[in-house]
Amino acid sequence: MxxxxxxxxxxxxxxxxxxxxxxxxxxxxxxxxxxxxxxNIDTLPEDCVSKILSYTSPKDACTFSMVSSTLQSPANSDTLWRTFLPSDYDHILSRTLNPLTLQPSSYKHLFYSLSQQPLLLDKGNISFKLDKCSGKKSYILSARELSITWSNDPMYWSWRPTTESR
Amino acid sequence: MAEEVSSQMNSLSISETNPSSSATISLVSGDDIVFKVEPTIAKEMETVQSFIDETDGKITTIPLPNISSHDLPYVIEYCEKSIAGKITKEFEAEFVKKLNNEEVKELFLAANYLNIKKLLDFLSQVIADRIANKSVEYVRRYFGIENDFTPEEEAKLREELAWTFTGVDPDDEDEN
Structure with a gap:
């Protein structure tokens, strides 16, 4: 037919x-x-540009936000910055000593806060931070919390304060 | 030149002599070249499939004015591989090797227009790899985007985001 x-x-x-x-x-x-x-790419829907950027890094997204004013919005979008946060970020935030200090207005803001100021978790014995460039998680553990063989034996280990320690 | 024209006319006349073959779908590129594909290929292209569905399959000639006859074969090739379940890392590496920056962008726009999710995901990754750790100027050149910030606005942004300028790859020559 x-x-x-x-x-x-x-x-x-x-x-x-x-x-x-x-x-x-x-x-x-x-x-x-x-x-x-x-x-052209700058007339693409915002979610398309955000999608490309989600395959890059927080640093690349920041570079992208400087390209032109039309690209600022997708480069700063919540959709995008949510993908740069760790998938278990809400669980991590629930372990903070003082959750009230974090009142982010956007996912990008939250990312920035977490990459600038270490967050104390689990009664203050773990310090948590995001790497600003890659978004990778980094933890600093309290030496007192570690289980080290013979750590109580002064023959093997001794506790010495260092300037960098908290 | 004359040969080119006659080959175009050929491909058009083939579709005209056989307009009732409902088994195949004719995709017409922006430059009026007809590509005959299996209905399964059309299914991969959500935009095309929705044309067909909305007319109960009676429309089998689909104009795609935004896609050139240069790009459409790549899209069809990817869809064929996808249906055959043969999208491997090796195939994707070979596929992308054939494409220059301009073609990658055009195919991305085509995949977005045709709504082919797998191809769109794949090309997003390809573009991301090509702009990763590059300078602002490189990204502007890559996408052909004009800087529309005022010098004051740009200086302010550069100051705020000064940390992003360390360790950026040197701008290599564009492939195009």
Whole structure:
């Protein structure tokens, strides 16, 4: 069976096209708007750009936010920065000594807070921080919490304060 | 030149002589070249499939004005491999080796337009790899984006994000 179809393109602005399918067998004209038909990367939907950036690193996303004003929004988006946070970030946050100090306005803000200021977890015996460039987790453990063979025996181990320790 | 025209006419006339073959779907590129594909290929392209579904399968010629005849074969090749379950790391590495920066971008836009999730994911990764750890200027050149910040705005951003400028890869020559 042959279906006779005529179609015409109506150019809308520069990037968006509208199709009209006129088919004698169908009384209603089928019209499809192609919002996704874009000519360049900076006219792509925000989630598309965020998707590309989610395969990069927090550092690359920051670089991207300096490219142009139109790309600032996808490069700073919550969708994107959520992917840079550890998947178990809410569990980590639930272990903080003082959760009230963290009241982030966005995922990017939360990421920045976690990469700038170490967070004390589990009664203050673990210090947690995110690496600013890669988003990797880093922990500093309390030496007193470690179970070290003969740690109580001064013959083998002694406790000495160091300037970097808390 | 004359040969090129005649080959285009050929490919168009093939589709005209056989318009009723409902087994295949004709995809028409922006430059009016007809590509005949199996319906299973069309299924991979959500945008195309929705055209077909909305007309109960009666429309089998789909115009794709945003996709050139240069890019469409790559898209079809990827979809064929995808259906055959043959998307391997090796295939993807070979596939991407053939593409320059411009082609990667065009295919990304095509995959987005056709809504082919697997290809879109794959190309997102490819683009991400190509802009990873590059300078702001490199990324601008890569995407062909104009800097629309005022010098004051840019200076402020650069100061805020000064930490991102350490350890950036040197800008190598663009592949294009």
């Amino acid at each position: 042959t279906t006779d179809i005529k179609f015409s393109y109506i150019k809308k602005q520069n990037t968006h096209f509208q199709f009209h399918f006129m088919n004698p067998k169908f009384p209603n004209t089928l019209t499809l708007n192609h919002m996704a038909s874009c000519s």
